[in-house]
Amino acid sequence: MSGESVDNSLKAIRAAVRRQLGVDELPPVDVDPASLPRFSPHLPDELDDESRAELAERARALEPWLQGPFHLGGNLVIGGAWRNDQRWRSMEDIVPELSGKRVLDVGSNAGYDPFMFHLRGAAYVLGCEPFQFIEQAHFLESIYRTGVDFRQIAWQQLDPAEHERFDYVHCHGVLYHEPHPLALPQKLRSMIAEDGELLFGSMMLANPEVSEYAR
Numbered sequence: 001m002s003g004e005s006v007d008n009s010l011k012a013i014r015a016a017v018r019r020q021l022g023v024d025e026l027p028p029v030d031v032d033p034a035s036l037p038r039f040s041p042h043l044p045d046e047l048d049d050e051s052r053a054e055l056a057e058r059a060r061a062l063e064p065w066l067q068g069p070f071h072l073g074g075n076l077v078i079g080g081a082w083r084n085d086q087r088w089r090s091m092e093d094i095v096p097e098l099s100g101k102r103v104l105d106v107g108s109n110a111g112y113d114p115f116m117f118h119l120r121g122a123a124y125v126l127g128c129e130p131f132q133f134i135e136q137a138h139f140l141e142s143i144y145r146t147g148v149d150f151r152q153i154a155w156q157q158l159d160p161a162e163h164e165r166f167d168y169v170h171c172h173g174v175l176y177h178e179p180h181p182l183a184l185p186q187k188l189r190s191m192i193a194e195d196g197e198l199l200f201g202s203m204m205l206a207n208p209e210v211s212e213y214a215r
Contacts, residue, residue, distance in 0.1 A: 010062070010063075010132050010135075028077075028079055029068065029069045029077060029079030029080070029083075031069050031077060031079075031085075033071045033074075033075055033076075033077050035085075036069055036070075036071045036077065036085055037071075037085065037088075037115070037116065037119060038071065039070070039071070039115040039118070039119065039140075039144045039146065040143065040144035040145060040146060042143075042144070042145055043071065043072070043073040043143075043144075044073040044074060045073070045074065046073075046074050047072075047073050047074030047075075047076055052074060052076050055072050055073075055076055055143075056076060058139060059072075059078050059139070062135055062136045062139060064081070065078055065079060065080045065081070065110060065136065066080055066081045066082050066109060066110070066133070067080045067082055067084050067109045067110040067111070067112040067133075067136075068080020068081075068082070068083070068084060068085075068110070068112070069083070069084075069085060070110070070112070070140060072143060073143075080110070080112075084112040084113070088112075088116060094199065095116075095117075095120060095199065096120075096168075096197070097120060097121060098117055098120040098121045098122040098167075098168060099120075099121035099122075099123075100121070100122075100123045101121070101122050101123060101166075101167040101168050102122070102123065102124045102126075102164070102165075102166045102167050102168070102193070103117045103122040103124070103125045103126070103166060103167065103168045103169075103170070104125075104126050104128070104158075104163075104166040104168070104169045104170070104191055105117065105125065105126070105127045105128065105170045105171075106128050106155050106158070106169070106170070106171040106174060106188065107128070107129065107155070107171055107172065107173055107174040108127035108128060108129040108133075108134075108137060108150065109129055109133045109136070109137070109173075110133055110136035110137050110140065111127055111129075111136070111137035111140055111141065111148065111150060113127075113170060113172070114127035114137075114148045114150070115140070115144065115146060115148065117168070117170070118146045118147070118148055122168070124147075124149070125146075125147075125148045125149065126149045126151065126163065126166070127148055127149065127150045127151070128151055128153050128154070128155065128157075128158065129150065129151075129152060130152060130153060130154035134150060134151075134152040137150045138150060155171070155174065155184060155187055155188070156183075156187065158187060158190075158191055160190055160191055163191070165191055165192060165193040165196065166191055166192060166193060166196060167193050167195075167196045167197070168196060168197050168199070169188050169191055169192050169196065169197070169198045169199070170198075170199045170200075171184070171188055171198075171199075171200050171201070172199075172200070172201035172202070173201065173202070173203070174202075175200075175202040176202055176203055185200065188200070
């Protein structure tokens with residue numbers, strides 16, 4: 001996909017982020033690169049000025065970055081509004097060791113969770129993202145070269161006959177977007193192998209006074 005077509009596809013997403021966060025571009029994240037997961041052994045310890053500028057420009061063209069932070073080598077880090085690194089600190093004891101397992105991630109966005117599953121030893125990871133955030137995942141995969149299989153498909157398109165079943169299925173941040181929420185877990189259940197596991201996450205409404213907004 002050309003840079004122009006990617007930018008056009010991201011316009012609606014940028015407008016939605018602007019409405020929610022009040023900014024067009026998120027400020028740089030203040031984080032030590034050494035504290036972040038190293039998603040690839042191929043990352044250079046140092047980046048020359050030209051390489052750093054090129055990577056930074058490619059990342060800017062894919063704004064907004066909601067997931068992150070992602071270390072791209074040297075001292076270059078892509079920030080993110082959601083601080084997935086902090087979320088994963090709370091998941092360390094929840095996500096099992098995945099050596100040799102087939103893993104499905106639904107709603108992958110820029111791919112943080114699929115890359116983490118790969119770090120935990122998964123033999124195959126399928127990351128599904130229906131929106132143009134998939135371009136961020138493809139950009140990162142071109143750098144990390146993990147072998148994660150990112151596809152621009154929605155959960156409704158998942159089919160065990162085509163994609164087979166998975167030992168571990170993860171879905172986070174998708175349910176509250178769905179007008180028919182029961183259909184999503186039913187679909188995910190069909191994708192789980194015998195003795196497989198499902199890790200499912202969703203935001204909850206803590207205030208009963210706004211419960212009319214819950215589907």
